[in-house]
Amino acid sequence: MNIINRHILIETVERLCIEANYQIEQDVLDALNESQNKELSPIGQDVLSQIIQNDIIAINDSKPMCQDTGIVVVFLEIGNLISLNFDIYDAVNEGVRNAYQNGYLRKSVVKHPFNRENTKDNTPAIIHIKLTMGDNLKITVAPKGAGSENMSLVKMLTPAEGYEGVKKLVLNTIFNAKGKPCPPIILGLGIGGNLEKAALLAKEALMRPIKDKSEDEIARKLEDELLDEINRLGIGPMGYGGTQTALAVKVNVFPCHIASLPVAINIQCHASRHKTIIL
Amino acid sequence: MKITTPLTEETINKLNYGEKVLITGTIYTARDAAHKRLVNLIVNNESLPFDIKNQIIYYVGPTPAKPNEVIGSAGPTTSYRMDVYTPLLLENGLKGMIGKGERTDQVIEAIKKYKAVYFGAVGGAAALIAKSIKKCELIAYPDLGAEAIYKLVVEDFPVVVINDCYGNDLITENIKKYANGGKNNE
Numbered sequence: 001m002n003i004i005n006r007h008i009l010i011e012t013v014e015r016l017c018i019e020a021n022y023q024i025e026q027d028v029l030d031a032l033n034e035s036q037n038k039e040l041s042p043i044g045q046d047v048l049s050q051i052i053q054n055d056i057i058a059i060n061d062s063k064p065m066c067q068d069t070g071i072v073v074v075f076l077e078i079g080n081l082i083s084l085n086f087d088i089y090d091a092v093n094e095g096v097r098n099a100y101q102n103g104y105l106r107k108s109v110v111k112h113p114f115n116r117e118n119t120k121d122n123t124p125a126i127i128h129i130k131l132t133m134g135d136n137l138k139i140t141v142a143p144k145g146a147g148s149e150n151m152s153l154v155k156m157l158t159p160a161e162g163y164e165g166v167k168k169l170v171l172n173t174i175f176n177a178k179g180k181p182c183p184p185i186i187l188g189l190g191i192g193g194n195l196e197k198a199a200l201l202a203k204e205a206l207m208r209p210i211k212d213k214s215e216d217e218i219a220r221k222l223e224d225e226l227l228d229e230i231n232r233l234g235i236g237p238m239g240y241g242g243t244q245t246a247l248a249v250k251v252n253v254f255p256c257h258i259a260s261l262p263v264a265i266n267i268q269c270h271a272s273r274h275k276t277i278i279l
Numbered sequence: 280m281k282i283t284t285p286l287t288e289e290t291i292n293k294l295n296y297g298e299k300v301l302i303t304g305t306i307y308t309a310r311d312a313a314h315k316r317l318v319n320l321i322v323n324n325e326s327l328p329f330d331i332k333n334q335i336i337y338y339v340g341p342t343p344a345k346p347n348e349v350i351g352s353a354g355p356t357t358s359y360r361m362d363v364y365t366p367l368l369l370e371n372g373l374k375g376m377i378g379k380g381e382r383t384d385q386v387i388e389a390i391k392k393y394k395a396v397y398f399g400a401v402g403g404a405a406a407l408i409a410k411s412i413k414k415c416e417l418i419a420y421p422d423l424g425a426e427a428i429y430k431l432v433v434e435d436f437p438v439v440v441i442n443d444c445y446g447n448d449l450i451t452e453n454i455k456k457y458a459n460g461g462k463n464n465e
Contacts, residue, residue, distance in 0.1 A: 040461040041453065043297065043439065047401050050437070054407035064342050064352040067405040067425075104351055106342040106425050116312070118424055147357045147379075147402060179450055180357045180380035182402035234458030238401055239380060240439065241453020243461050271403040 002079070002135035004279060006086040009139075012277060013095025016141035017072060018103035020273040021064045024055040027210040028186075028247070028272045035184055035237075035244040044242030048184075051237070051270055066271040069105040070143030072096050072125040073203065081135035089127055097121040108146070128200065140207055142274035148181035148267040154199050157261040163218070166191060166263050167226060173265050174230050174246070179239020182269035184247045186210065187226070190264035191219075192254035202266035205250035207274055219251040226251075281435070285333035286374040286396070294396050294440045296447040301435040302398075306335040306377070308429040310356055313420055314364040321367055328419035328428060331368060335375035335398075340425035341409070350415040350431070354405030355379040358397070362386050369393040377438055381450040391446040398438035399449070411436040 029052070036048040058065035074092050078084070100107055100122035109123065110116040132138075153173060157165050170189065190201025214220040226249045236242020247270065256262060282290050284304030294300065307329055309317065320327055338358055342351030358378030365376065366389035374395045379402040382390075390397055400408060414432035421427050441449045 041457055043299075043453070044457075046299070050401045050404045050407055054401070054404040057410070058352070058406040061406060063345070063348075063406050063409075065406055066403045067340060067342050067352045067354050068356070069342060104343045104345050106340060106351070108340075108425070120424070150357070178381050178454065179399070179402075180359060182379065232458065232460045234454040234456065234461075236453065236457055238399060239450045239454070240399070241450070241455075241457040243457055269403055 001081050001083050002137070003083045003085070004137055006091050008279065009091050010095040010098065012139060012279065013074070013092050013141060014099040014102065016139065016275040016277060017096055017099030017105070017143060020141055020143055020275040021069050021103065021105055022062050023059050024065055025272065025274070028270070029055055031210050031247040032184070032270065035247060039237065039242050039244045041236050041240065041242035043240045044236040044244060047237035047240060048244065064105060066145060067106060068108065068145035068147060069100070070145045070273070071109055072122065073142040073144050074125050074127045075140040075142070075204070075207065076127065076129045077132045077136070077138040078129060079132050079134040079136045082137050088129070092125055092127055093123040096123050096125045137279040138276065139279065140274055140276040142207065145269060145271065148185060148269040151177035151181040152266045154195060154262065154264040156195065157263055159259065159261050161261060163222070165261070166222070167229070169263055170226055170265055171229060171233065175233050175235070177267065178235055181267045182271070183235055183239060183245045184237055184270050185245065186247050186268040186272050187230070187249045188266040188268060189249065189251045190266070191251060192256040192262060194256065194260065194262055197254055198262035198264035199266070201252040201254055202264035205252040206266055206268045206272070208250050210248045214251050216253055219253050222251050223249045284335055286335065287333070288394065291374060291394055291396050291444050294443055296440050296443045296449040296452065298440045300398065300438050300440060302335070302438060303434050303436070304432070306337050306431050306433055306436070308339050308431060309336050310338050310340050310426050311360055312423050312426045313428050314361050316420060318364045318367055321371055329430065332372035333374050335377060336368070336373060337431065338376065338378035342405070342425070344415070350409055350412050352405035353409045353412060355400040355402055357402070358382060365389065369395050381448070382442060387442050387446065387448055390442045391444060394444045396440060396444060397442040399441040400438050408436070
């Protein structure tokens with residue numbers, strides 16, 4: 001039995017929120033450097049150079065890489081041998097509240113989609129809980145900005161539309177978004193399941209390391225083809241034209257109904273932020 | 280090219296799409312909620328919290344400043360959300376905007392009609408951009424928090440001209456150039 005202390009959980013969430021906002025992951029920085037070398041457009045190269053400089057300043061000066069410090073998405077994988085003697089949702093939100101206050105992060109959450117009054121502490125977080133076997137508590141904290149989230153969508157295709165239909169939908173969505181989601185982007189695709197499962201698969205796909213490939217053969221083919229085709233759309237860094245529109249495409253698949261082909265497209269800007277820890 | 284604010288007709292005429300520009304002078308911040316209020320004031324014939332004539336509005340909601348800082352991280356937000364409000368502001372004398380992403384055809388038309396300019400800053404370069412902001416003063420709507428209107432003094436603030444006063448659009452033009460992996464540019 002692994003007994004989790006409430007204070008440790010709160011402090012961990014606080015630390016992960018701040019670190020995610022200040023420190024870009026090394027694999028993302030490597031991918032940005034690689035794309036700067038590959039970019040053909042001079043203005044695109046200049047944009048990538050500003051992004052890389054920015055991410056290094058954020059690490060060195062301990063400040064947010066982006067002013068949109070996001071709404072916080074938290075994935076919790078809770079082992080069956082974990083003992084929690086407290087309200088986990090409440091504790092995660094307390095960690096978020098502390099982080100956004102103590103870390104000088106922007107409070108970007110409103111209480112109601114229509115009256116739009118700020119909650120002033122960036123809570124509530126969006127919390128996804130999965131039950132696993134063992135005595136680990138795995139916490140992933142992913143602050144997500146609105147610029148790229150606003151360009152995301154879920155669409156129910158017909159089985160007849162198939163693989164090519166998915167590609168067409170993705171390419172149209174990325175082309176229509178142009179510079180708005182802050183390219184170079186990382187693309188998370190959730191294919192299968194149902195409406196909400198597809199959306200969650202797409203978000204989970206964005207948590208994968210930038211270089212990894214899907215273990216599913218068809219998904220892996222789709223990842224490779226879409227990355228190539230997206231980078232031939234011409235959008236480029238910030239939409240100023242260029243060859244580096246996406247750093248990676250991640251496809252997660254799941255079984256689905258005989259009549260359905262759910263597709264979720266979750267776009268992640270270049271400020272891809274997520275930190276994971278196991279307690 | 281280096282330019283200073285407020286914007287003159289002479290400066291605006293010299294700015295062509297794709298030009299890299301460093302801005303020095305005073306600019307004002309406003310995003311969704313502040314735009315809604317500004318436009319309501321204009322519609323009701325009431326005075327604005329600052330004179331927008333010949334000024335630049337920067338679409339930004341900065342992070343809170345740490346005790347030793349002028350401002351926190353301060354990169355651009357996506358401009359299309361302001362598109363419904365922009366033509367009326369341009370009609371009333373606003374000359375420049377800084378944001379990210381493309382605008383609607385109506386906004387591009389209004390930029391041409393009222394001889395204005397839309398600049399792009401690099402989205403997500405918020406810590407870098409903050410270094411060019413030397414002063415920050417709250418001038419209206421403190422209840423909006425990060426969305427309040429701030430008067431900023433900037434030095435060599437880095438932008439690119441996306442839409443010039445001649446109706447050109449960097450995004451449309453350059454995407455055509457680099458479509459098909461840049462082969463159209465050869």
